[in-house]
Amino acid sequence: MLRGADSEIAQSISIEIQPTRTLPEEVQNHIGEWMHRIFAGMDVGIEWAGGDWSILVHVNGELVSHVNIVDRVVRVGGRDVRLGGIGNVATLETWQGRGLASIGMRTAQAFMCDELGVDFGLLLCEEDLIPFYRRLGWQVVSEPAVVDQPGGKVTLHHIVMVISCQQSEWPSGAIDLCGLPW
Ligand SMILES: CC(C)(COP(=O)(O)OP(=O)(O)OC[C@H]1O[C@@H](n2cnc3c(N)ncnc32)[C@H](O)[C@@H]1OP(=O)(O)O)[C@@H](O)C(=O)NCCC(=O)NCCS
Numbered sequence: 001m002l003r004g005a006d007s008e009i010a011q012s013i014s015i016e017i018q019p020t021r022t023l024p025e026e027v028q029n030h031i032g033e034w035m036h037r038i039f040a041g042m043d044v045g046i047e048w049a050g051g052d053w054s055i056l057v058h059v060n061g062e063l064v065s066h067v068n069i070v071d072r073v074v075r076v077g078g079r080d081v082r083l084g085g086i087g088n089v090a091t092l093e094t095w096q097g098r099g100l101a102s103i104g105m106r107t108a109q110a111f112m113c114d115e116l117g118v119d120f121g122l123l124l125c126e127e128d129l130i131p132f133y134r135r136l137g138w139q140v141v142s143e144p145a146v147v148d149q150p151g152g153k154v155t156l157h158h159i160v161m162v163i164s165c166q167q168s169e170w171p172s173g174a175i176d177l178c179g180l181p182w
Pocket of ligand 1: 038092096098101
């Protein structure tokens, strides 16, 4: 059984990991509209990066939960750090509270750490979701994230959380995501 899955649906869950650009156009459009519906009202005026990898969680063949990974080299305290940037974490409302986003997140974490071989994961979130990500092994760092926007570099107000992939400590210093946020 999948760790953390609601026992009623555990047998019906399947997980797909795909390079985002290779997903069929209709699937990309469907996910794009879904993410727009959820996130457009939350972070008005911020331009976001697309994902490099998509983690798709299905129940009985229906896409119900989603995570993106962005593979990027960023600057932390003046050093290059290769990150798996986690974004677009979402579960359809009717399927929430059954462990599906946790399964998608654990899959994303294992994939980016073991297959992609990144040094850390990094995600941006609001305060209320800190306990959810903490339960999955993430920790808050105090430095805000500086990101690129069409008008130049800006500092985001979001909470920055990281997870170590290779047992190294998160470096201290300013975080520049060297591109659009995710
Ligand atoms: C956050 C989200 C992805 C969780 O999906 P899920 O499949 O229900 O997640 P799980 O079942 O693995 O875990 C559920 C836990 O998430 C936490 N959680 C979800 N939404 C939360 C919120 N708005 N505030 C605080 N905690 C929240 C709760 O601890 C919940 O536990 P509970 O069911 O015992 O109350 C889902 O609620 C969602 O799609 N929200 C809208 C999009 C969003 O905010 N994404 C995160 C962007 S950083």
